[in-house]
Amino acid sequence: MSSFAPLLQSRSGGSRTRPALRARLERLANAAVTPLVPADYLDLFNPLRAGAELRGRVVAVEPETADAATIVIRPGSDWAGHVPGQYVRIGVDVDGVRQWRAYSLTHGPRRDGLISVTVKAVPEGVVSNHLVHEVRVGTLVHLEQATGEFVLAPEVADAPADGTRSKLLFVTAGSGVTPVVGMLRNLFPVTDDGVVRLPRSAHLDITVVHVAPSRPDSIFRRDLEALDAAGAIRLVARYDDEHGLLDVARLADLVPDLGERTTYACGPGALLDAIEAHHAAAGLELFTEQFRPANLVVSEGGEVSFTRTGATVDADGATTLLDAGESAGVLMPSGCRMGVCFGCVLPLKEGSVRDLRNGEVTTAVPGEVGPEGIRIQTCITAAAGPCHIEI
Known part of the structure; x- marks a missing residue:
């Protein structure tokens, strides 16, 4: 990098430098480090820099x-x-x-x-x-940047002008407690001196029903118990080995004022299905987020489906997705067909693909990727198991 960096600095500085000259020098610099580009070297020294891949x-x-x-x-x-x-x-x-x-x-x-x-x-x-x-x-x-809509609504997080209290119920199971802990830590920070009761959280009346297989297996048990001891929340802990499985139909026995609370629930699908049915029947407000297990099998090749066209094709692990799509009669965008121009990029909605240049596998898991999917270059990737391409 040192061989060309001074050249770029001395020739490209100043307002009189022509854009064409700068572009030519950049091309020369890139050629000098082919197949890498200067940004690759910057990433080696400072991978967390601005402008780098996140x-x-x-x-x-x-x-x-x-x-x-x-x-x-x-x-x-x-x-x-x-x-x-x-x-x-x-x-x-x-x-x-x-x-x-x-x-x-x-x-x-x-x-x-x-x-x-x-x-x-x-x-x-x-x-x-x-x-x-x-x-x-x-x-x-x-x-990737943070995302998700399982957050406190502004009208809940902000204190009501009339001075009334906002009554919330969090129902969590297993690792489903993690987003709720994120909310609680923001509302009631825990320091070396204990739980801090912030004025901006004084209007909140929070009950947490947390389900875990056992007390030792309860993630964030100490945090929840500290918040309960400080009076920031009311904790109702339910351990399967002590109390048996939670019966959602009897949730009102654990939370007598259930009908007055807005419920946020996060956990396995079976629990959320039961809560959704219960609250829908009772006409209660509910916000949910579900954790889905991901068990995708990575292999050599697989069935490739193109979601909009409905076409499918069985592709081996050496055939590019671009070639596989064209063989199935799908009109695929393309350009150089060498992975340089990025004219072939499409969203991978589900499944796994392998980069034929370096063997790197990219996986898109339902429920974990956004609606836009993961953008891939179809001209240099092949199926690494069943996969769905948006086109």
């Missing part, structure tokens, strides 16, 4: 239970921030395969600029087990 560096791994840990990350300069309750998609490389998963942020905005997610290792979970048991401080991970 990444984060793991700065701490804090065990929560035997199979759960909080991963603290310093995000890149282009991190746009988040609202408590939102989630972030994290990409990690495991055995040469890049896997993406979505995790709720477990706090509000922090003064130190760090973000954190709490991950529970699930049986045969490639990413969750890697993050909980194997990831090390200093590891770089890929990030």
Whole structure:
């Protein structure tokens, strides 16, 4: 990099430099480091810089239970921030395969600029087990901007002008507690001196019904119990080994003023289905977010479906998605067909694809990617299992 950086500086400085000359010098610099470009070298020295692909560096791994840990990350300069309750998609490389998963942020905005997610290792979970048991401080991970609508409505978060209290109920199960903890930590920060009761949260009357297999397996149990002891919330803990499975039909027994509360629920699908049916029958207000297990099989080749056209084709692991689509009669956008011009980019809505240049696998998991999917270059990627392309 040192061989061409001074040249760029001396020839491109000053207001009299012509744009054509700058462009020519940049092309020369790029050619000198082919197949890399100067930005690649900048990423080596400062991967969290502004303008780089959004990444984060793991700065701490804090065990929560035997199979759960909080991963603290310093995000890149282009991190746009988040609202408590939102989630972030994290990409990690495991055995040469890049896997993406979505995790709720477990706090509000922090003064130190760090973000954190709490991950529970699930049986045969490639990413969750890697993050909980194997990831090390200093590891770089890929990030997307925070998203999600499971957040407190402004009319709830802000104190009513008439001085009335806003009554909320949070129902959480397992790792579904993580977005709720993010909201609670923002409303009631916990310091070395204990829970801080902020004036902006004084109007809130919060009950939390938290379900876990057992007390030792309860993620954020200490946080919830500290908030309960400080009077910030009323905690109703339900442990399967002590109380049996939660019967949603008897939720009013645990929360006598249920009809006066706005409910936020997050957890497994079966629990949320039961709560949705219960609240719909009672005419109660409910906001939910569901955690979905992801078990996509990565292989060589697979069935490729093109969602808008309805066409499908069985493609082997060496055939590009561009060629596979054209063989099925799908009119595919393309340009150089070499991965240079990006004229072939389309959204991957679900499934896994492999970059034929380096073997890197990209995975889109339903419920974890946004409606826009993950944009891929079809001319240099092949199916790595069943996948759905938006065209």
